[in-house]
Amino acid sequence: MANTHKRLKGRCPTINTFYTVTLCCDSRKPLFVNYLNARLIARELALFSKSNSLNTICYVIMPVHIHWLLQLNSDSNLSNLIRNLKILQLINLIKITELTERYGNQIIMTTK
Template sequence: MNLAHAHHLRKGRYSKAGRVYIVTTVVTGREPLFQDFQLARTLVAQLRHAHDQQWVSSLCWVIMPDHLHWLIELRQIGLSNLMRRVKSRSSRFINAAANRQGRLWQKNFHDHALRKEHDLRATARYIVANPLRAGLVTTLRHYPHWDAIWL
């Protein structure tokens, strides 16, 4: 992505409760913070918090070393508000756990609304297969940082 035009990602963003989205957000500087097991699990706790607060219905996610892919059905809050809350909370807890300061996440995020006819299971399989395509593991059984409701 051309960072000079990254601010255009926010223009015209529309979100709707009940709609399914794929959301991707990236660590500042692509620092591979989530190679650390505990930091990745700290992020998992924040994804679960968003689900428990009924902001989203979390369908699947995968945490890569330097970014997150998350398949959600939006519930009570808008997409920008959701991401602001999740990024803020996760930054606070991860920075404390890693004894670090400063911005954790890149300012923006990418979202893609799915059409009703999309096969959610196929989309989830594609998302959680990211570690395989990246060559991090040869089988998902060896990658601890993913989940899907269809297990």
């Protein structure tokens, strides 16, 4: 992204501050039209919030992006948190896609 360093200059996340984050799919692919993908992302957001000292206030999963309102509970680096979440989501989306391609609709019945 052009001029990212300028936008990030002087930014320092603080405890108990609210942040709104938008996570976009690569090439605007509608990954979250698929119910399993959207459900997986919702579960990941909940688990990630519990394990990373932040509160998820609310989120909206759209077909090509996610809007996420969160509150930091520690002096964690917001950029690193977002990067880690995106990595986890990507890994799990790849796994669920491979399983769905391999077993078809049966995966719907086995995932919880």
